[in-house]
Amino acid sequence: MIKVLLFARLREQLEVGSLSFDWADDATVDVLANQLVQQQGANWQVLLADEIVVAINQQVVGRDALVSAGDEVAFFPPVTGG
Amino acid sequence: MSANESLNTSPLINVVIQESTFNLAIECDRLTAMLGDQHLNMGALASFAGNVRAVETNLENTDQDDINAYGEFRALEIEHYPAMTQLSIESIVLKANQRWPFLGCKVIHRVGLLDIADPIVLVLVASSHRKEAFAACEYIIDYLKNAAPFWKKAIFEHGEQWVNAKASDALALDKWA
Numbered sequence: 001m002i003k004v005l006l007f008a009r010l011r012e013q014l015e016v017g018s019l020s021f022d023w024a025d026d027a028t029v030d031v032l033a034n035q036l037v038q039q040q041g042a043n044w045q046v047l048l049a050d051e052i053v054v055a056i057n058q059q060v061v062g063r064d065a066l067v068s069a070g071d072e073v074a075f076f077p078p079v080t081g082g
Numbered sequence: 083m084s085a086n087e088s089l090n091t092s093p094l095i096n097v098v099i100q101e102s103t104f105n106l107a108i109e110c111d112r113l114t115a116m117l118g119d120q121h122l123n124m125g126a127l128a129s130f131a132g133n134v135r136a137v138e139t140n141l142e143n144t145d146q147d148d149i150n151a152y153g154e155f156r157a158l159e160i161e162h163y164p165a166m167t168q169l170s171i172e173s174i175v176l177k178a179n180q181r182w183p184f185l186g187c188k189v190i191h192r193v194g195l196l197d198i199a200d201p202i203v204l205v206l207v208a209s210s211h212r213k214e215a216f217a218a219c220e221y222i223i224d225y226l227k228n229a230a231p232f233w234k235k236a237i238f239e240h241g242e243q244w245v246n247a248k249a250s251d252a253l254a255l256d257k258w259a
Binding site: 005007008009055058060072074076077078079080081082 | 132142160161165166169170191202203228229230231233244245246247
């Protein structure tokens with residue numbers, strides 16, 4: 001299992017902030033995002049947009065980063081703090 | 083430890099995420115007090131304080147008729163990623179300290195509902211000389227705006243809109259390359 005977190009606009013659009021997702025093998029963020037689209041619905045394609053930032057265990061990573069069981073994977077729009 | 087050894091010690095770093103407001107003068111005094119004897123080496127204290135403006139222009143929806151229909155801008159709501167926010171800012175502060183060694187730094191970022199003219203963010207950098215304090219302070223706020231996981235939502239009289247990231251904020255990092 002992994003924990004998937006969504007923030008801000010993504011959290012509102014997909015109407016969920018956190019979910020547990022079956023995940024056994026090491027595979028990339030890209031693979032995870034596509035599996036989420038397949039299992040959760042076409043509206044999850046918003047995760048595939050280039051501008052969406054991904055963090056694994058609170059560290060920002062690229063789409064080719066490996067996701068392992070037990071990880072916390074967050075998807076969020078470009079940040080707007082400060 | 084003698085007060086002259088300041089540049090050989092780790093800086094004092096304090097990052098706080100809070101809902102409540104803050105006062106610049108009080109936070110300057112607190113940072114000075116936290117430095118203890120090291121405050122005798124503090125020749126400079128630079129600050130950046132960001133406030134909520136009365137107009138928010140970078141909205142997700144760019145349709146002017148829709149924007150007019152939202153009515154008066156009332157407040158900002160700030161969401162964050164609690165497990166990541168503090169680590170992200172601390173990492174930025176440590177990078178700034180590698181480039182411009184300083185004595186201490188305090189960062190406050192507010193979350194939740196903020197009124198117009200409310201303070202949002204504070205960066206204080208205490209150092210021996212002004213050059214390090216100014217540079218580190220600007221570097222920290224520039225990176226915070228691009229990397230720390232906060233999101234602003236503009237609350238209007240008749241609606242709400244997420245605020246888009248500004249290209250100019252990303253371009254501001256070029257000067258630190």
